[in-house]
Each structure stands twice: as C-alpha cells, then as structure tokens.
Amino acid sequence: MRNILITGGAGFIGANFVYYWLRENPEDHIVVLDALTYSGVKLSIEPLIQQEQLIFVHGDICDKTLIITLFEKHQIDTVVHFAAESHVDRSILTPDEFIRTNIQGTQTLLGTALESWRDNIEGKRFHHISTDEVYGDLGLHDPAFTEQHPYAPRSPYAASKAASDMMVRVYNHTYGLPVSISNCSNNYGPYQFPEKLIPLMLINILMGKPLPVYGDGSHIRDWLYVEDHCRAIGAILESGRTGETYNIGGDNQIQNLELVQELCRLIDMSFDADDALASRFPDCPYVHGNASESLIRFVKDRPGHDRRYAINTKKISTELSFHPHVDFSSGLGLTLDWYLNNETWWQTLMSGELNDWFKTQYGQTNK
Numbered sequence: 001m002r003n004i005l006i007t008g009g010a011g012f013i014g015a016n017f018v019y020y021w022l023r024e025n026p027e028d029h030i031v032v033l034d035a036l037t038y039s040g041v042k043l044s045i046e047p048l049i050q051q052e053q054l055i056f057v058h059g060d061i062c063d064k065t066l067i068i069t070l071f072e073k074h075q076i077d078t079v080v081h082f083a084a085e086s087h088v089d090r091s092i093l094t095p096d097e098f099i100r101t102n103i104q105g106t107q108t109l110l111g112t113a114l115e116s117w118r119d120n121i122e123g124k125r126f127h128h129i130s131t132d133e134v135y136g137d138l139g140l141h142d143p144a145f146t147e148q149h150p151y152a153p154r155s156p157y158a159a160s161k162a163a164s165d166m167m168v169r170v171y172n173h174t175y176g177l178p179v180s181i182s183n184c185s186n187n188y189g190p191y192q193f194p195e196k197l198i199p200l201m202l203i204n205i206l207m208g209k210p211l212p213v214y215g216d217g218s219h220i221r222d223w224l225y226v227e228d229h230c231r232a233i234g235a236i237l238e239s240g241r242t243g244e245t246y247n248i249g250g251d252n253q254i255q256n257l258e259l260v261q262e263l264c265r266l267i268d269m270s271f272d273a274d275d276a277l278a279s280r281f282p283d284c285p286y287v288h289g290n291a292s293e294s295l296i297r298f299v300k301d302r303p304g305h306d307r308r309y310a311i312n313t314k315k316i317s318t319e320l321s322f323h324p325h326v327d328f329s330s331g332l333g334l335t336l337d338w339y340l341n342n343e344t345w346w347q348t349l350m351s352g353e354l355n356d357w358f359k360t361q362y363g364q365t366n367k
C-alpha cells in the first residue's frame, strides 16, 4: 500500500490520473494538493473527495511549511508531480508564474521529499511529469525525440519545465533521491481545460464560434489519449528504474488543420446520428445546413511557434512493455462524447477568467 501525494490533481491529467490510480489501486491512500488556479477544477474530482482513500488539500506547492506537514501527517512515500502552469500562450504573455510554480514549486517538493525520506529511502519514489516541449522543435523529416535528445526549449513554458527536469535529475545525481521523469507528447481527453486546442475547438463548433487556427495550420503535434498517459505513468511507478527518463507518446502525428477538420467532421456526423443535438446546440453551423469547417479562421501565429514534435517510444515500449490502447479516432470519439455528456462541467468554466483570456487573445470574449 502506498501513501501518494498527487500535486495538480484537480487539473486535466492529474484528475484523470487520480481516477485511474484509485480504480487500479483501491487500497492506496491519496493526498491531492492543488492550488485551484484558473485550470484547477475541483468539480472534476468531487465524487472521489467523498471517498475515504482520498484527501483534498487546497494549497500551493511553493508553500514549504504546508508540504512538510503533508509529508509528516500522511507518511507520504510516493510523489506524482503534475502541478504546473501548463499553457504555452499564457507563458508568452505572463512568464513569471511559470518560473514560480514550475521551477520553485518543484524544488520545494524535491527538498521536502529529500528531508523527509533521507533516513529511510527504501521504497520511496518522486515521479515528475514533464513534456516533450523541453526538446524544442523538429523539422519535417527529423527523427523523433529520444531520451538523449538535447534540451532546447523555445517557450517560457518549455524552459520552465526543462529547468524543473534538471532539478529533478540533480536531486537524484547529487543527493540520491529516487526519482523518475516522464516527457509526454500532447494529451487529449476528458476534463481538459478549454483553452487547449481540442476542447476549445469542440466547444466552439458546438457553440458556432470561430475556430482560430494559428498560422497556416501546418504545425504538427503527436497526440496521446490521457488514459494511456496515466497507464504509462503507472507502468513507470511499478517497474521503471529510478534516475531514468521515459518518453511517452502516441505514435500519432497530425497537422493542426487536419485535426481541426477531423473534429468538424466528427461533430457533423454526430448531428446526423442524433437529432437531439440540434436543439441542444442550435448555433452549431451544421444545424443550419453548413459544414462545421465553415467556422475555421486562420489567425496570427503564436510567437516562436514550434513546428513539430514527435516522440520515439522505443525505451518505454521495450523496457516497460507500454503501448497505447486507444487509437486516435476512438480517442477523439470518446472525447467528443465526454464533452457532449458533461456540458455542465464546461459551461461553468466558460464565464469569468476563461472569457478574460479570450478577450486578451482575440480582443473579444468567447461568449
């Protein structure tokens, strides 16, 4: 039985991981620590907060006194560290919070884990969740990122994650802290905050809003269904070697424009198959005889926009036998179904801070 501290468990991947982990390991105890920033949604894990295996703590990973108390009180033996500022566009506008949370916050957790575990390091693990963006970008024909690829971050977000990865490595190398790191490609699935590409586009299509494609839409990402990411983290916690980094990806590269067109087609087909959708989402263009693709708008490109990410998954697949279970087309279908069935979840986020963000981005709210 483990006592696990999960940071950022009210965010997109953290929430999915909490559900995944408790389903697979119902005997474990989990402490979720989350500052509930704009992207932290307590509602996402509300049903689990009622269960006695899970304690929710509203707090900041930079608060050392709080972290020490949590380690002592709950006898934490495992940390799975998701908490971060995670949106590239926001990091370009306001980098400060990325430095504080992603670098200082990670260091606070590492320092506390070391002090708390120093006398009995056996069976302990600090797993740090990171991103493929630390490696920089790739040309169209470059080989995919391996774990040996040099770090070359190109946005404040990527630089802050790269710095945090380095601190995690240092705590292993210099102090012997039992760490592991995973660098994953773009995730999608339930509970993703609708500022990121896939949920933003799905919701905008349903609401009949413009679909802002940056530049010419030819940028390439590698997409992984979030539950597969959770399974990969589980495999690393179970059998991954300490001190090691594992790349995680979906072997699924696609251009942004192609992806947005696919989402449009998926929604048009759903409206064909289910008459009730037209009355629920009367502003969707398909209701008025127009393909959802008519909403696509090419907008000013993101400064320093990385052209392509791709992950070489050989290490995790050969060492830990990890392979994604959910192919892209099934994953997009599951994701659309989730957003259709959980309208209350995303409607509650569509006011306030999210609209302020759209106003900053596009000079108008997304209402």
Ligand code: NAD
Pocket (backbone or CB within 6 Å): 007, 008, 009, 010, 011, 012, 013, 014, 033, 034, 035, 036, 037, 038, 039, 040, 041, 059, 060, 061, 062, 081, 082, 083, 084, 085, 086, 087, 101, 105, 129, 130, 131, 132, 161, 183, 184, 185, 186, 187, 188, 193
């Ligand atoms: P998210 O923005 O949805 O969630 C981040 C969570 O961290 C939120 O619940 C937020 O409230 C919390 N948080 C932020 N600052 C905090 C602080 N100072 N103290 C405590 N909690 C704080 O992000 P996500 O997409 O779920 O990403 C989770 C992790 O996975 C991040 O470390 C990110 O770098 C990494 N990652 C994300 C992706 C992706 O595609 N989303 C891909 C690879 C890696």
Ligand code: TYD
Pocket (backbone or CB within 6 Å): 087, 088, 089, 186, 195, 196, 197, 198, 200, 212, 213, 214, 219, 220, 221, 256, 302
């Ligand atoms: P995003 O979901 O922000 O993830 P990341 O920047 O971490 O890869 O963006 C995914 C891709 O989609 C990225 O190339 C930027 C692009 N994009 C758009 O074209 N329009 C949008 O409105 C957003 C949010 C992203």
